[in-house]
Amino acid sequence: MSKILVAGGCGYIGSHTVIDLNDNGFNPISADDFSNSHERMVDGISTLLERPHVNYRVDLCDMDATERIFEENPDIEAVIHFAAHIYVPESVDRPTKYYRNNLNNLLNVLDCCEKYGVKNLIFSSSCAVYGNTKVLPVTEQTPFGEAECPYARTKQMGEQIIRDYCTAHPEFNAVLLRYFNPAGSHESSKIGEAPILENTHLVPIITEVAIGHRKSMTVFGTDYDTRDGSCVRDFIHVMDLAHAHTKAVEFLLHKKNDSNCEVFNLGMGNGVTVLEAINAFENVTGQSLNYSLGERRAGDVAAIYADTRNSREKLGWVPKRDINDIVKSAWDWENNKTWLYEEV
Numbered sequence: 001m002s003k004i005l006v007a008g009g010c011g012y013i014g015s016h017t018v019i020d021l022n023d024n025g026f027n028p029i030s031a032d033d034f035s036n037s038h039e040r041m042v043d044g045i046s047t048l049l050e051r052p053h054v055n056y057r058v059d060l061c062d063m064d065a066t067e068r069i070f071e072e073n074p075d076i077e078a079v080i081h082f083a084a085h086i087y088v089p090e091s092v093d094r095p096t097k098y099y100r101n102n103l104n105n106l107l108n109v110l111d112c113c114e115k116y117g118v119k120n121l122i123f124s125s126s127c128a129v130y131g132n133t134k135v136l137p138v139t140e141q142t143p144f145g146e147a148e149c150p151y152a153r154t155k156q157m158g159e160q161i162i163r164d165y166c167t168a169h170p171e172f173n174a175v176l177l178r179y180f181n182p183a184g185s186h187e188s189s190k191i192g193e194a195p196i197l198e199n200t201h202l203v204p205i206i207t208e209v210a211i212g213h214r215k216s217m218t219v220f221g222t223d224y225d226t227r228d229g230s231c232v233r234d235f236i237h238v239m240d241l242a243h244a245h246t247k248a249v250e251f252l253l254h255k256k257n258d259s260n261c262e263v264f265n266l267g268m269g270n271g272v273t274v275l276e277a278i279n280a281f282e283n284v285t286g287q288s289l290n291y292s293l294g295e296r297r298a299g300d301v302a303a304i305y306a307d308t309r310n311s312r313e314k315l316g317w318v319p320k321r322d323i324n325d326i327v328k329s330a331w332d333w334e335n336n337k338t339w340l341y342e343e344v
């Protein structure tokens with residue numbers, strides 16, 4: 001069983017990826033400092049793995065601690081690097097926090113790969129690298145646009161750092177995965193999205209309003225040039241997204257890559273408006289949502305969705321779950337996650 005180090009493996013997408021790797025015959029271990037995830041996520045992960053999950057509580061900006069993981073695990077075959085700060089509004093307010101963390105921890109991981117002979121890296125990038133593009137759907141060849149926020153810029157810079165590293169190390173292989181809008185949770189409701197910081201993403205806000213943790217929510221902008229005036233996003237189920245990482249690991253370990261730095265868009269390939277997502281939630285769950293129509297939110301692009309031909313053809317990745325599956329699983333998780341916060 002190939003050992004895979006999942007950096008940020010107790011966070012939202014990381015934890016789902018740990019499970020998918022395990023389900024497909026890999027041996028995932030993780031490094032997570034719980035800066036934006038609950039320690040008890042390890043319990044949910046362990047339940048699904050049916051064995052205790054191995055997590056190193058390490059801040060990957062700490063080079064000595066990061067090195068110790070590699071020293072203790074000389075059999076790591078690939079690193080999946082999720083560990084990053086991810087909130088757009090926070091990145092606008094605290095840019096140095098984002099640059100310091102998202103770039104330093106990537107540099108440390110790359111230096112450890114070099115020192116300990118790890119030849120494969122999967123990197124969490126984002127459709128935010130495209131900025132406010134007018135050409136839809138976006139392909140992997142669509143050029144980077146002006147970054148709308150420091151978070152997006154850390155992803156652009158991270159990609160560039162990895163490209164330069166790949167040029168300097170022809171024997172090293174990287175896959176850059178550009179996520180669209182991940183949402184939903186594992187069908188068991190044993191794991192799901194549970195950040196420490198306040199969530200600003202649409203689907204968890206919908207479920208938090210429905211369960212009563214928030215009084216109401218606002219649809220940010222109804223005057224966009226879209227079919228109903230609200231923004232268009234490409235929502236992708238987190239389990240489909242997780243599986244793309246397993247596919248990317250297999251792609252590299254089986255040496256299917258044409259170049260040593262490949263890029264894939266990970267979305268469904270179709271756009272859903274914010275109002276359509278709300279309607280899907282109301283229809284699937286029978287809950288009526290307390291929302292109002294409001295002003296545009298700073299930094300939002302009007303519409304973005306992926307051209308997914310490359311990931312389907314080259315990775316052989318076919319996402320299976322739609323917006324109804326997303327909101328259903330997100331709602332199930334919202335109703336089950338209370339154990340995370342209970343006293344042990």
Ligand code: UDP
Pocket residue numbers: 088181200201202203205217218219220221231232233274297300
């Ligand atoms: N959105 C909204 N109300 C909210 C949160 C988000 O209308 O309370 C909209 C947001 O303006 C954007 C879409 O939902 O058009 C997706 O936003 P999210 O923050 O989930 O992801 P982003 O696309 O910004 O990465």
